[in-house]
Amino acid sequence: EKIRVCAYARVSTMTEKQQDSLTNQQSYYNHFYQNKKDVEFIGVYYDQGISGKLAKRPGFQQMLEDCRAGKIDVIHTKSISRFARNTEVLLTVSRELKAIQVDIFFEEQNLHTLSNEGEVMLTVLASYAEEELRSMSENQLWAFQKKFQRGELVINTKRFLGYDKDENGELIINPKEAKIVKRIFSLYLSGMGGHSIAKLFNKEKVPTVDQKQWHSTTVLNILKNEKYKGDALLQKYYFAEINKKQRLNKGQVQQYLIRDNHEAIVSRDDWDAVQKRLQQFQEKHATANCLQRYPLSGLLKCEHCGSTLKRQKYYK
Numbered sequence: 001e002k003i004r005v006c007a008y009a010r011v012s013t014m015t016e017k018q019q020d021s022l023t024n025q026q027s028y029y030n031h032f033y034q035n036k037k038d039v040e041f042i043g044v045y046y047d048q049g050i051s052g053k054l055a056k057r058p059g060f061q062q063m064l065e066d067c068r069a070g071k072i073d074v075i076h077t078k079s080i081s082r083f084a085r086n087t088e089v090l091l092t093v094s095r096e097l098k099a100i101q102v103d104i105f106f107e108e109q110n111l112h113t114l115s116n117e118g119e120v121m122l123t124v125l126a127s128y129a130e131e132e133l134r135s136m137s138e139n140q141l142w143a144f145q146k147k148f149q150r151g152e153l154v155i156n157t158k159r160f161l162g163y164d165k166d167e168n169g170e171l172i173i174n175p176k177e178a179k180i181v182k183r184i185f186s187l188y189l190s191g192m193g194g195h196s197i198a199k200l201f202n203k204e205k206v207p208t209v210d211q212k213q214w215h216s217t218t219v220l221n222i223l224k225n226e227k228y229k230g231d232a233l234l235q236k237y238y239f240a241e242i243n244k245k246q247r248l249n250k251g252q253v254q255q256y257l258i259r260d261n262h263e264a265i266v267s268r269d270d271w272d273a274v275q276k277r278l279q280q281f282q283e284k285h286a287t288a289n290c291l292q293r294y295p296l297s298g299l300l301k302c303e304h305c306g307s308t309l310k311r312q313k314y315y316k
Contacts, residue, residue, distance in 0.1 A: 002040040003073050005039050005040070005072075005075075007044045008046070010059075013049055029041075046059045074103045079106055080108075161181060162178050162227075163227070178265045182266060188223055198215050223278060226271075227261075229265075230261060231259050233255060234257075
């Protein structure tokens with residue numbers, strides 16, 4: 001009876017180099033098993049652009065479902081770090097699969113989880129892989145910190161309306177997008193609010209940078225962005241912990257402001273006028289909130305995250 005074997009591959013990013021790596025891994029497994037008569041090769045499960053710290057990977061979860069359904073006997077993967085970089089996830093999954101007699105073969109470590117020494121070796125090697133990831137992450141954060149100190153921008157212009165990057169990584173104006181930015185500032189100074197501008201742009205089908213709908217927050221983020229007046233504030237966000245989500249920097253780490261870093265889309269006077277109007281609106285809104293309190297204000301909490309529930313008005 002043939003052994004049913006699958007392979008698992010993963011790459012952390014969606015870059016062209018990583019795409020090539022994934023293609024090479026798939027080709028390797030297909031070639032490795034094509035002439036083995038005692039093996040039924042199920043195929044390659046894979047994930048792209050997802051960290052190995054996470055268990056919620058589509059390809060990974062589908063593979064586990066097929067294991068539970070009795071479709072797989074052995075999982076072949078390049079290394080422990082490709083399979084999972086989280087010790088807890090790795091041990092939990094390997095123990096579950098061991099209970100249903102599914103073996104995981106880590107080629108780089110030459111380790112089978114169904115062997116006698118499998119779990120002991122796995123625990124040691126998994127801890128090493130997790131520590132290696134932590135070290136890599138710390139090195140990346142240090143490198144970004146040095147770039148900021150040198151005044152180098154780390155900006156993804158695909159998520160940033162109005163600018164592109166030249167061959168040297170410098171910001172250059174995208175004329176088509178810059179017209180949209182100028183119009184937003186002009187409309188706001190003429191008296192329109194963020195919600196009204198977003199509603200108008202959606203009606204006119206004005207394109208966003210990510211080809212999605214306009215929202216008041218999208219408009220306000222553009223109005224508050226100092227890059228449109230030619231400056232660059234570096235390290236607006238920071239990582240409180242490695243592999244956690246970014247947080248808004250409110251003085252926790254050093255920030256760096258570079259004046260006249262690139263060509264401006266709006267004048268400083270217009271940008272300052274917009275900030276003044278935004279501040280006035282914020283103060284007015286804060287005062288109104290204090291006056292409009294209700295018997296249940298601040299008492300209702302979300303059962304999932306614990307945040308305070310707030311009243312919200314919706315305008316059609």
